[in-house]
Amino acid sequence: MPTITYHHDTETPLTIEFPVGGTLLDASLTHGIPHSHACCGNARCTTCRVRVLDGGSYLAPRTAAEQKVAQEKNWPADIRLACQAKVLGDVKIKQLVLDSVAKNTSVEKCSDVMTGHERSLVVMFCDIANFTGFATQHLPYDVVYLLNRYFKEVCEPILTHQGYIDKYIGDGLMAIFGIEQRDPLENCLQAVQASLQMQTQVAELNKSVVKDFSHEFKIRIGLHYGLVIVGEIGHPSKRQLTVLGDTVNVASRIESVNKEFGTTLLISQDMMEHLENKVNLGRVVKTQLRGQSRTHVLYEITGLTNS
Numbered sequence: 002m003p004t005i006t007y008h009h010d011t012e013t014p015l016t017i018e019f020p021v022g023g024t025l026l027d028a029s030l031t032h033g034i035p036h037s038h039a040c041c042g043n044a045r046c047t048t049c050r051v052r053v054l055d056g057g058s059y060l061a062p063r064t065a066a067e068q069k070v071a072q073e074k075n076w077p078a079d080i081r082l083a084c085q086a087k088v089l090g091d092v093k094i095k096q097l098v099l100d101s102v103a104k105n106t107s108v109e110k111c112s113d114v115m116t117g118h119e120r121s122l123v124v125m126f127c128d129i130a131n132f133t134g135f136a137t138q139h140l141p142y143d144v145v146y147l148l149n150r151y152f153k154e155v156c157e158p159i160l161t162h163q164g165y166i167d168k169y170i171g172d173g174l175m176a177i178f179g180i181e182q183r184d185p186l187e188n189c190l191q192a193v194q195a196s197l198q199m200q201t202q203v204a205e206l207n208k209s210v211v212k213d214f215s216h217e218f219k220i221r222i223g224l225h226y227g228l229v230i231v232g233e234i235g236h237p238s239k240r241q242l243t244v245l246g247d248t249v250n251v252a253s254r255i256e257s258v259n260k261e262f263g264t265t266l267l268i269s270q271d272m273m274e275h276l277e278n279k280v281n282l283g284r285v286v287k288t289q290l291r292g293q294s295r296t297h298v299l300y301e302i303t304g305l306t307n308s
């Protein structure tokens with residue numbers, strides 16, 4: 002049976018036996034040897050990579066997926082993805098990504114949600130106009146009381162329309178539509194329906210807020226559809242499902258430019274392409290969003306059509 006010898010900078014080498022045909026990652030995990038594998042062995046990360054110190058010819062050639070990563074990273078021949086490299090004979094390797102988190106990582110914990118995957122979905126940003134002024138003029142308990150009443154009203158439509166509340170950012174919030182299901186039209190439509198209902202809820206809430214606090218909430222919403230990375234992020238004891246990527250930045254910028262155009266609900270061209278004749282439009286504006294090189298066409302949504 003072939004042997005695999007693990008070399009470390011600080012520990013004495015460890016040698017195990019492993020049957021022909023399994024991967025280096027299989028060998029590590031089968032023998033309880035910590036080995037990072039952030040994409041669960043799908044050649045979508047680089048965390049399982051090893052340097053082959055000896056016996057490189059006793060590993061099966063790179064798979065197409067491994068070759069793609071190696072080309073992108075310009076790796077020399079002795080760097081291999083352990084999850085792709087099948088063992089054919091005796092090899093000596095050194096793991097290149099190994100930390101305390103990897104020591105607690107097991108095969109069973111591997112899942113798309115835990116480890117990150119790409120997905121197209123809708124990102125929503127919603128903010129209260131001029132809330133800072135209100136907060137500075139009122140007692141802290143009143144501010145918290147009112148914000149919680151506000152969030153109760155605006156979050157209900159998000160949840161009702163299959164949205165996921167990603168985070169609260171002061172008086173703002175970020176939500177996602179498309180975690181559960183992948184139909185772009187359905188996700189875009191749900192996000193718009195939620196947005197319109199949020200505006201209605203806030204108008205209703207304002208009746209008592211005006212009476213009790215002489216204040217009126219006005220909200221601004223930005224929606225964008227695009228590719229994001231979905232994953233659970235954070236300290237191992239407190240991780241949270243969230244999304245990352247330029248789609249998030251664009252959605253945030255769209256929400257911000259409502260202020261510039263005097264609008265309250267703007268969506269991107271990428272969303273509009275899925276919604277076609279489903280929405281009633283107000284203004285159509287062309288703008289350069291902050292931090293973005295290309296010009297964006299944005300659409301003000303005033304309602305839904307009957308189709």
Ligand code: FES
Binds near residue numbers: 044
């Ligand atoms: S575990 Fe991600 S490439 Fe091997």
